[in-house]
Amino acid sequence: MPDFGFVGPSYEAPSIYQDAQECINFYPEIDPLKQPGDRGVVALYPTPGLVKLAQLNEAPVRGMRALSGGNYLVIVCGDKVYSALSVDSITQIGTLNTSTGPVSITDNQTTDNGLTAYIVDGGDRYTWIADTNTFAVLPDTDGPWQGANICDTVDNYIVYNQPNTQNWACSDLGLAVSTTGYFGSKDGSPDNLVSFIVDHRQVYLLGEVTSEVWVDVGNVITGITSFPFQRVPGTSLQHGIAAKFSIARFAEQFLFVSKDTRGQAIIGGIQGYQFQRVSTHAVEQSLVGKVISDAIAYSYQIEGHEFYVVTFPTADLTWAYDLTTKMWHKWLSIDEQSVYHRHRSNCAAFFQGVNLVGDYENGKIYKLDQTVYTEDGNKIRRLRRAPHLTSDLQRQYFDELQIQFQPGVGLNGQTFVNQNLSPTSLIIGPSATETVDPTEIINIYYEFSINTETLGAEPKAMLRWSNDGGSTWSNEHWVSIGKIGRYKNRAIWRRLGMARDRIFEVVVSDPIKAVIVSANLKGSVGDN
Numbered sequence: 001m002p003d004f005g006f007v008g009p010s011y012e013a014p015s016i017y018q019d020a021q022e023c024i025n026f027y028p029e030i031d032p033l034k035q036p037g038d039r040g041v042v043a044l045y046p047t048p049g050l051v052k053l054a055q056l057n058e059a060p061v062r063g064m065r066a067l068s069g070g071n072y073l074v075i076v077c078g079d080k081v082y083s084a085l086s087v088d089s090i091t092q093i094g095t096l097n098t099s100t101g102p103v104s105i106t107d108n109q110t111t112d113n114g115l116t117a118y119i120v121d122g123g124d125r126y127t128w129i130a131d132t133n134t135f136a137v138l139p140d141t142d143g144p145w146q147g148a149n150i151c152d153t154v155d156n157y158i159v160y161n162q163p164n165t166q167n168w169a170c171s172d173l174g175l176a177v178s179t180t181g182y183f184g185s186k187d188g189s190p191d192n193l194v195s196f197i198v199d200h201r202q203v204y205l206l207g208e209v210t211s212e213v214w215v216d217v218g219n220v221i222t223g224i225t226s227f228p229f230q231r232v233p234g235t236s237l238q239h240g241i242a243a244k245f246s247i248a249r250f251a252e253q254f255l256f257v258s259k260d261t262r263g264q265a266i267i268g269g270i271q272g273y274q275f276q277r278v279s280t281h282a283v284e285q286s287l288v289g290k291v292i293s294d295a296i297a298y299s300y301q302i303e304g305h306e307f308y309v310v311t312f313p314t315a316d317l318t319w320a321y322d323l324t325t326k327m328w329h330k331w332l333s334i335d336e337q338s339v340y341h342r343h344r345s346n347c348a349a350f351f352q353g354v355n356l357v358g359d360y361e362n363g364k365i366y367k368l369d370q371t372v373y374t375e376d377g378n379k380i381r382r383l384r385r386a387p388h389l390t391s392d393l394q395r396q397y398f399d400e401l402q403i404q405f406q407p408g409v410g411l412n413g414q415t416f417v418n419q420n421l422s423p424t425s426l427i428i429g430p431s432a433t434e435t436v437d438p439t440e441i442i443n444i445y446y447e448f449s450i451n452t453e454t455l456g457a458e459p460k461a462m463l464r465w466s467n468d469g470g471s472t473w474s475n476e477h478w479v480s481i482g483k484i485g486r487y488k489n490r491a492i493w494r495r496l497g498m499a500r501d502r503i504f505e506v507v508v509s510d511p512i513k514a515v516i517v518s519a520n521l522k523g524s525v526g527d528n
Contacts, residue, residue, distance in 0.1 A: 006386045006403070006504070006519035007042045009327035010319075011282040019282070020470040020503055022385035023329040024340065026516070027305065030325050040404075044516040046382060047320075047331055048302065049372030050344065053087040053356070054365040056080065061358025061365065064349035065105035067117055072130055073351045074117045076103045077363050081119065081135065083128065086352065087365065093128055094135030096121050102245045102296055102347070104150045108158050111174040118158050118176055120148035125160065127176045143178030144169055149244055152198040155216045157228065159196070159203060166193050168205065170228065173219070182219070182227040188212045188236050195244035197254050203229060204270060206241040209260045213273065239268075239275045243295035246310055250299050251323050255308045257295050265292055267310065267321070278308075283319055283328055290315040298348040300355045302370060311342050313360070318343040334381045338509075344375060373511040382514055385505040388469065395526040398496035403461065403506060406515035407482040407489040411456035458483050459510035461491050467499035481512070498526070 009028055013019040026044035034041040059078025066073050073084040079099040084090040096103075098121045107117045115130040125138045125148055140146045144167070148160035158171040162183070169183035186193040191208035198204075203214045213235035219228035241247065242259035246267075253269040255278065265287040267279035291314035299308050306323040309331065320331045332340040346360035355368040366376065374380060389396065459481040464474045482489030508514040 004386075004389065004519065004521055006384070007044050007516055008387070009325075010329050011280060012285070013282060014285050016470040017388075017501075019387065020385060021282075021387055022383055022505070023327075024332055024384075025330070025380050025382040026384055026514075027307075027320070027322055027329045028325050028327045029305070040517045043518075044384060046370075046373060046514050047329075047380070048355075048368040048370050049380065049511075050357070050366035050375040051369050051372050052364050052376045053367050054084075054090055056082060056090070056363035056365065058363050059099065060360050061346050061363060062101065062121075063103040063105050063119075063347050064351075064356065064358055064365075065107065065117070066349045066351040067107045067115060067130065068109065069115065070352065072115070072117075073349060073356075074105055074107075074119070074128065075358065075365070076105070076119065076121075077358070081126070081128070083130075083133075084351075087354075087356070087367075093133060094126065096126065097124050097137070098122060104148075104152075104245075106151045106153045106158060108153050108156065108171075108174075108176065110176050113176070116176045118151050118153075118160075120151045120160055122149050122163060123147045125151070138177070143171075144181045144183045150195050152196065152203075154198040154201055154203060155228075157216070159198070161193055161196060164192060166191075166207075168193060168196065168203075173228075180225070182225075184214065184227045184229055186212060188231060191240060194241050195247055195256075197247050197249070199249070199254055199270075200252075202232065204254070206247070206256065209238075209240040211237040211240055211270070235273045237270065237273065237275055239270075243293050246292075246295040246297045248297040248299045248308055248310075250308045251306055255297070255299075255310075255321070257292055257297075257310065267308075267319075278321055278326070280328060286317065286319075287312065287315065290317075296346065298345075298357075300348055300350065300357075300368065302355060302368065309343070309345070309348075311346070311360075313342060316342045318345075332381075333375055334379065338379075338381055340381070371513075373513065379509050379511070381507060381509045383505065383507045384516060385470075386503060386519070389502040389504075389521075390500065391525045393500045394528055395498055395500060396502065396523055397498050397526055398502065398521065398523040400492060400494045400522040401463070401496060401504060401519065402490055402492045402521075403463075403519045404517040405461065405481045405491055405508075406513060406517065408485050408487040409481070409512045409514075410459050410483040410486070410510075411512060456511045459508070459512045459514075462507045463493050464505050465496065465499075466503045466505075467497075467501065469501045470503050473505070481508070481510070481514070 010023040011021040056077040062076040075082040079096045081094040083093045103121045113129045117128040119126040128135045151160040161168045166185040171178045186205040189210040195206045213232045214229045239258045242257045242264045246257040255269045268277040297310040308321045311318040318331045331343045345357035348357045463477045
């Protein structure tokens with residue numbers, strides 16, 4: 001059997017007996033010069049690794065933005081606000097009145113102070129003037145209200161919302177302050193305004209279950225100064241947003257996790273004032289019964305792929321959508337027991353030619369790097385689970401499976417350190433091991449004070465399979481992908497038994513360029 005569709009995206013249907021495909025920490029890439037059915041028309045490439053560039057205070061990185069002009073990066077970590085001229089030159093510039101939850105950051109070239117960053121954290125609004133390095137919280141006398149969740153910039157106005165209402169306001173023209181106090185309301189429908197985004201100089205107001213679009217029409221109408229924005233007729237949409245921070249710019253549009261009067265968790269964007277769904281049934285099924293109101297999202301571009309990355313913190317899950325292939329994959333981190341969790345990135349910015357992300361927990365700033373295959377030195381577990389193999393549910397005999405990895409990519413060896421050994425795993429003598437209370441023992445030493453593990457020198461792939469449609473799984477079977485320079489190495493498993501409904505699954509966790517080009521299967525169909 002030639003290339004049988006082993007390579008593909010994540011798609012686990014509501015019933016795994018229909019489809020149980022997984023693609024974790026790989027993303028598909030399509031070769032446009034090949035035809036469907038050709039070997040390697042779709043390949044799987046490893047998701048980027050994380051390289052630590054900076055360590056801030058030990059807290060969640062809540063938001064980042066590269067300011068206009070590209071000379072400054074503003075970062076919020078816990079309650080601290082930082083500015084960076086580079087990742088090697090980061091200084092604290094201020095303190096917020098909150099320490100948790102996402103923040104929204106925008107900037108504007110103001111007429112009085114030049115480049116000014118604008119930060120909102122729900123309860124307050126803050127400014128930072130770059131030229132004078134001046135940080136301030138805007139007083140409660142500024143504007144029609146104090147706090148905001150979301151901010152953005154359009155036509156030299158800074159716009160922001162009033163949490164838990166229909167209202168949104170703007171600063172004075174060309175300024176970061178709001179002395180006029182003018183505001184408008186998303187009043188096309190009675191649901192509250194949840195989030196908004198400026199796209200192509202139009203303000204998309206996303207409510208709980210409906211949305212509408214406003215545009216700058218000027219603030220002088222028949223001699224009366226007023227709020228400068230008006231609703232664009234015919235732009236009401238019957239889709240709102242389920243999570244205020246799930247919105248992210250994506251190519252020439254934006255995507256978000258939607259909600260309407262009929263349900264929620266469809267992910268899509270707005271094109272030509274029409275909602276366009278991009279999520280699959282498999283993505284949506286993974287969110288059924290889960291908390292999605294805390295979803296956060298960002299987008300990044302690398303090697304011609306543009307990804308929308310959306311994380312559901314309570315559900316402990318991260319999905320990524322590729323604009324180029326229109327395919328979804330899961331982007332997940334693992335713990336010490338190799339259990340999958342949400343990806344470590346919490347927010348992102350493109351600064352000085354580098355894609356940066358902030359950690360959701362520990363204050364680290366990472367670079368996304370396609371040539372690094374670890375997360376700050378920790379292993380990445382990459383998994384591909386293939387489609388069902390059935391032939392009218394007749395017996396099939398599987399003689400040989402060959403997965404074409406990019407061979408010869410083994411490393412000289414990379415050492416991983418695991419310091420999570422139990423403190424009661426101790427040595428009394430040269431060979432006797434007991435589990436005891438360390439406080440009751442004299443002259444006891446650890447068998448290994450630090451457990452080191454060398455990976456990548458001879459990278460391996462693990463194969464297992466299910467003969468019952470994905471309900472139970474075989475033992476693990478390991479083969480070599482190929483040491484460094486062994487470009488003719490083949491990853492082959494033989495004598496794979498019989499099944500009526502077979503699913504193959506392969507895992508790679510060595511820190512290598514684990515590219516899966518194709519898979520070939522030799523087998524035959526028997527009698528019932």
